[in-house]
Amino acid sequence: MASTRDSITDIWGPRTPQAGPHWPARVDQNLLEDPDRWVQACCFLCSNGCGLDIGVKDDTPGGRIVGVRGCETDVVNRGRLGPKGMHSWVVNADPGRLTRPLIRRGAQLEPAGWDEAMGLIVRRIQQAKRLHTAGSIAFYSSGQLYAEENYTLSVIGKAGVGTLHMDGNTRLCTATAGAALKETFGADGQPGTYEDVDVTDCFLLVGHDMAATATVLWARVLDRRRAAEPSRMVVIDPRRTATAAEADIHIQPRLGTNVAVLNGLIQQLIERGHVDRAFVEAHTLGYDDLARTVAGYTPERVAGIARIPADQLRQAADLIGSSRMLLTTCLQGVYQSNQGTAAAVQVNNVNLVLGRIGRPGCGILQMNGQPTAQNNRESGTGGDLPGFRNFGNPRHLEEVARLWNVEPASLPNWGPPTHALQIFRYAETGSIRVLWIVGTNPAVSIPDLGRLRAILRRQGLFVIVQDAFMTETAKMADVVLPAAIWGEKTGCSTNVNRVVHLNRKAVEPPGEARSDLDIFLDFARRMDFRDKDGAPLIKWHDAEGAFNAWRECTRGRPCDYSGLSYAQLSQGSGVPWPVNERHPQGSTRYYTDLKFATDPDYCESFGHDLITGAAVTAQEYKARRPNGRAFLRPVEYVPPREEPDEEYPYFLSTGRVVYHFHTRTKTGRAPALRDAAPDAYIQVSEADARRLGIKPGDMLCVTSRRGAAQAPARVGDIEPGTLFMPFHYGYWDDPGRARAANELTLFDWDPVSKQPHFKYAAVKLAKVEGELLAQPDESKQAAVPPAAGGNEAGAGRTHIADYIGLLQASEERLAHGWEKLCASHPLAPDIGAQGALFLGWSRDNAAAIQAYAGKYGERLEGEPEALDQALLIQRRATAFGLLRDLQDLWLMANESTVSAAVLAQGARALGDHDLQRALQDIEARNERQRAWLLTRIRQAAPQTLAVPPADA
Missing domain, CATH: 3.40.50.740 (Rossmann fold)
Structure with missing residues (x-):
C-alpha cells in the first residue's frame, strides 16, 4: 500500500515549523493503487474535519475507493492526515456492511x-x-x-x-461546548480559530488530550512549539498523556475538581495583576461578582480540594498572565466531568478577564468530537x-x-x-x-x-x-x-x-x-x-x-x-462561516469587533443557573442590558455526586485512544487501526499496581454500583486512586467478556448542558483469578417488562384528567380560603372588598376548568384534600392570625398556579387551543392574586413581627 508515512507509528508526522505567514503544507497520502479520479471530501473521524480527496477506481459498478490524500490548499490541515483519516476509508468495502432493510x-x-x-x-x-x-x-x-x-x-x-x-x-x-458558549457569549460559535495556533505565544489546554483526539491540530501545535520563538503551554489533565508530556506546566487535579482549579487560576490572575480592566469594563458584565466568588479559592484551598501543589497555580497564572496572547481549548475532561458547563464557562472567563479574544493568537476553542x-x-x-x-x-x-x-x-x-x-x-x-x-x-x-x-x-x-x-x-x-x-x-x-x-x-x-x-x-x-x-x-x-x-x-x-x-x-x-454580503469569503476569526451575540432579541439562550440548571427568564436577562457584552459567570465548586468510599475506593475516568472513533463501528473494521489498538485496557498508577501486585497485561476487573468490566492492565502515567478505560470497545466483534467502560458509568448529567457524566464513577478493582465475566446478551428474544417506576397506576391513560381535577379542586379550596379570610378578619379595611373580588375569581376559575372535566374524564390521582388540614386552619382575628392566613392563601394560590402551568404545557402538547385560552385566563387571575397576597404579606410583616400588641 503506497503511503507517505506509517501513521500508526508516526502519528503526527514530521515537524514543519512555520517560517512565513502560513502553516507550511505537507501532503499525506495512503493508496492501495493509483486511482482513476479524485473526489473532494473531508475526514469524518474527529472534530478537525481535514480536507482530503478520495481516490476512486472505476473498474467495478459504482466504483471503489482505493485511497486518500490530504488537500494541500485546505485551511484546516494543509494536506495533513491523521491515522484514522489515512486508514478508515477501507471500511466502505467491508463485507459486514448492511445492504438490505x-x-x-x-x-x-x-x-x-x-x-x-x-x-x-x-x-x-x-x-x-x-x-x-x-x-x-x-x-x-x-x-x-x-x-x-x-x-x-x-x-x-x-x-x-x-x-x-x-x-x-x-x-x-460536545453539548457542553455549545452550552458554555451560549452562557458566556449569547450564542454557539467558536471565538477562536486554528490560525491562532500559528501565532499565539501561549496555550492553555484543559481536559483536552489533543495529541490523541485531534492529531492534525496537535501537529500544528507541535510545529508552533518548534518555531524560532516557541509558544508556552499549560495543560490541566489528571493523566500524563502525550499532550501533558509536551507542557511547560502540567496540573494533575483530582477528578471532578475542574471548577475549583479554574477558580483558583482566575483568583491568581486577579491577585497577580494580570486583568485587563479596560477590556473587562468595556466588553463584559459580572466582573465584580466573579472576583468575589474566586477570592476564596486561594492556592492553598484549591490544593486541598484538587490535591495539586499550591505553587502550580501561581506558576501557571504567571506563565499565562505574562504572555501577550492566549489560545485556550477544552474537551471531554471538562464536558463529561462534574460541573461540566460551569467549568467550561470558567475556561471562557480566563480569556475574558485577560482581554484575550478577537485578535490573532487570542481565542477559545470549545472543541467538538466530530466534524x-x-x-x-x-x-x-x-x-x-x-x-x-x-x-x-x-x-x-x-x-x-x-x-x-x-x-x-x-x-x-x-x-x-x-x-x-x-x-x-x-x-x-x-x-x-x-x-x-x-x-x-x-x-x-x-x-x-x-x-x-x-x-x-x-x-x-x-x-x-x-x-x-x-x-x-x-x-x-x-x-x-x-x-x-x-x-x-x-x-x-x-x-x-x-x-x-x-x-x-x-x-x-x-x-x-x-x-x-x-x-x-x-x-x-x-x-x-x-x-x-x-x-x-x-x-x-x-x-x-x-x-x-x-x-x-x-x-x-x-x-x-x-x-x-x-x-x-x-x-x-x-x-x-459566517459567509454573507459582509463576509463573502468567510470569516477566519469570530468576534473581531468585540460585539458578542448577547442582545436579548438576537441571543440563542437567556442562560441558566450554572449549579441548578434553572433557566434565566427573558425579563431577568433583559434587565442586565448586555448590549453586546460577554458575561463573566461565577460559580462555586460543588463536589461530584459519587466519590470513592470504603467499598468503591477508586475513581474511574473514561476517554479515547488515538486510533479509534466513538464505538469503533468503522475504525474497528480498518485492519491497521484495529491491530494498533485491538482491545480495551485499564490504566492504573504505578503505586496502586505495586500495592495490588498488578503487572502490565494482567486481566483486571473494575466494578461500580451499576456493573462490571474486564480488560488488561496498563501501568503508569496516572494519579494514584484513579483508573482510566477507553470507551470505544463494545461487543460486535465478540470479545467473549464484559469489557465496555459504560457498563460502569453514571446515568446522570450536567444540569445545564444535559451532557452525561462519563469522567467520574466510584469503582473497585481486582485481578481476575477465575473465569471471565460473560459477554452481555444483545438479543431481543425476550422483551423486558417495564422498569421500576414505569408501571405506575394509571399507566395506559394520560394524566391530563388528573390535573384538570387537581386544578378544579385547588380553585375550590382557594375560594373557601378567601371566604374564611373574610369571615375571620372583618375589621381589616381591605380584606372584605379584596377577599370578595378574589373569591369570585376563584369560583370563576373552578367553573371554567369544570367544562373540561367532561371532555377528558375524571381525576384518578392526586390529593388536593391534603391541603385542607395543612392550610385551612381556623385562627384568631389578630395581626399574627391575619399574617398566617395570608401566607396560607399564598401557598394555596401557588398550588393552583403550578397546576395551571402544568396543564398549559399539556394543552399545548395536545393542541387543545380552547383549553390553552381558558388556562391563560386562570393563570392571569391567579398571578394577580399572588401578587396582591405577597404585597399584603410584606406590608403586614414588619408591624406584626417587630411591635408587640397591647395585650402581649
Whole structure:
C-alpha cells in the first residue's frame, strides 16, 4: 500500500515549523493503487474535519475507493492526515456492511424490501401519534450526518411529526461546548480559530488530550512549539498523556475538581495583576461578582480540594498572565466531568478577564468530537431551534414557522427540548413508543449499559435503527435500515473551526443501502407532510436543494451560510462561516469587533443557573442590558455526586485512544487501526499496581454500583486512586467478556448542558483469578417488562384528567380560603372588598376548568384534600392570625398556579387551543392574586413581627 508515512507509528508526522505567514503544507497520502479520479471530501473521524480527496477506481459498478490524500490548499490541515483519516476509508468495502432493510419477525431480523420496511415504520409512527400524541415519538441521531441531512430531519421532526424528543449523540461529547458558549457569549460559535495556533505565544489546554483526539491540530501545535520563538503551554489533565508530556506546566487535579482549579487560576490572575480592566469594563458584565466568588479559592484551598501543589497555580497564572496572547481549548475532561458547563464557562472567563479574544493568537476553542457536531447543534437536531435561534423567544419561533410555512402553534415549543438521557428515560417508563436511532450506537456509548439494553428490549418500544453495520444497537432493533456512509453521498460538514466542507459522492453505496437524506425524504413523502398551504413540507429533492434551504434558514443568524454555495465550496478549501454580503469569503476569526451575540432579541439562550440548571427568564436577562457584552459567570465548586468510599475506593475516568472513533463501528473494521489498538485496557498508577501486585497485561476487573468490566492492565502515567478505560470497545466483534467502560458509568448529567457524566464513577478493582465475566446478551428474544417506576397506576391513560381535577379542586379550596379570610378578619379595611373580588375569581376559575372535566374524564390521582388540614386552619382575628392566613392563601394560590402551568404545557402538547385560552385566563387571575397576597404579606410583616400588641 503506497503511503507517505506509517501513521500508526508516526502519528503526527514530521515537524514543519512555520517560517512565513502560513502553516507550511505537507501532503499525506495512503493508496492501495493509483486511482482513476479524485473526489473532494473531508475526514469524518474527529472534530478537525481535514480536507482530503478520495481516490476512486472505476473498474467495478459504482466504483471503489482505493485511497486518500490530504488537500494541500485546505485551511484546516494543509494536506495533513491523521491515522484514522489515512486508514478508515477501507471500511466502505467491508463485507459486514448492511445492504438490505431488516424487519424483526419474532426473535430474528430478516431481510425485507424498502416498501415493506418503510411502510411498517410509517404505520407505527402514525399509530403512535394518533393514540399517544407526537410526544410518544423520538429521534436520536448522529454527528455523522451532513448538514443537509440534519436540517431535513429537523424539519421532519419538528414540523412534520411535531415532537420535542429530538437529540443526537453530540449530547454525549460536545453539548457542553455549545452550552458554555451560549452562557458566556449569547450564542454557539467558536471565538477562536486554528490560525491562532500559528501565532499565539501561549496555550492553555484543559481536559483536552489533543495529541490523541485531534492529531492534525496537535501537529500544528507541535510545529508552533518548534518555531524560532516557541509558544508556552499549560495543560490541566489528571493523566500524563502525550499532550501533558509536551507542557511547560502540567496540573494533575483530582477528578471532578475542574471548577475549583479554574477558580483558583482566575483568583491568581486577579491577585497577580494580570486583568485587563479596560477590556473587562468595556466588553463584559459580572466582573465584580466573579472576583468575589474566586477570592476564596486561594492556592492553598484549591490544593486541598484538587490535591495539586499550591505553587502550580501561581506558576501557571504567571506563565499565562505574562504572555501577550492566549489560545485556550477544552474537551471531554471538562464536558463529561462534574460541573461540566460551569467549568467550561470558567475556561471562557480566563480569556475574558485577560482581554484575550478577537485578535490573532487570542481565542477559545470549545472543541467538538466530530466534524458535524456543529451541524447537529446548528440545525436543531440537537433539540434547539435551527440557526442558533432561541426557544424562549417567540419572534424566533415565528421566523422558523415562516421559513417552513407552518403555523407557529403547530411547532413543539411547549417545553425545553428533550435531551438524550431523558429520551431513554421516557422510553424506559413507556411514554415513548417509537424510537428512531440514526447513525449511532447507544448500546455502547450511553452510560449504564445494563439499563440501556433493558430499555431497548422493553415491551411496547418500537426501535428503528438506521446504520451501515450490524451494531450492538441494531441487534436490538425492530427495523434496520441500511445507510450509505462517507464517500457514498453528498453533503456538507462544519468543524469546530466553523469551516464548512463539501463532501462529494465518490462511489455508490453497497446493495440497497441509501443515503440518510434519501431515507428522510422517502419517509416525509410517505407520511405526506404538508405546509399550511397544502404543499409538501419538504420542498427539496437532493443534497444541494437541502443546502440551499438550510442556507436561507441561517440568514442573519450567527451561523450565517447565506452567501455560501456548492460552487464556492468546490474551490480547493473549506470556508468558515459566517459567509454573507459582509463576509463573502468567510470569516477566519469570530468576534473581531468585540460585539458578542448577547442582545436579548438576537441571543440563542437567556442562560441558566450554572449549579441548578434553572433557566434565566427573558425579563431577568433583559434587565442586565448586555448590549453586546460577554458575561463573566461565577460559580462555586460543588463536589461530584459519587466519590470513592470504603467499598468503591477508586475513581474511574473514561476517554479515547488515538486510533479509534466513538464505538469503533468503522475504525474497528480498518485492519491497521484495529491491530494498533485491538482491545480495551485499564490504566492504573504505578503505586496502586505495586500495592495490588498488578503487572502490565494482567486481566483486571473494575466494578461500580451499576456493573462490571474486564480488560488488561496498563501501568503508569496516572494519579494514584484513579483508573482510566477507553470507551470505544463494545461487543460486535465478540470479545467473549464484559469489557465496555459504560457498563460502569453514571446515568446522570450536567444540569445545564444535559451532557452525561462519563469522567467520574466510584469503582473497585481486582485481578481476575477465575473465569471471565460473560459477554452481555444483545438479543431481543425476550422483551423486558417495564422498569421500576414505569408501571405506575394509571399507566395506559394520560394524566391530563388528573390535573384538570387537581386544578378544579385547588380553585375550590382557594375560594373557601378567601371566604374564611373574610369571615375571620372583618375589621381589616381591605380584606372584605379584596377577599370578595378574589373569591369570585376563584369560583370563576373552578367553573371554567369544570367544562373540561367532561371532555377528558375524571381525576384518578392526586390529593388536593391534603391541603385542607395543612392550610385551612381556623385562627384568631389578630395581626399574627391575619399574617398566617395570608401566607396560607399564598401557598394555596401557588398550588393552583403550578397546576395551571402544568396543564398549559399539556394543552399545548395536545393542541387543545380552547383549553390553552381558558388556562391563560386562570393563570392571569391567579398571578394577580399572588401578587396582591405577597404585597399584603410584606406590608403586614414588619408591624406584626417587630411591635408587640397591647395585650402581649
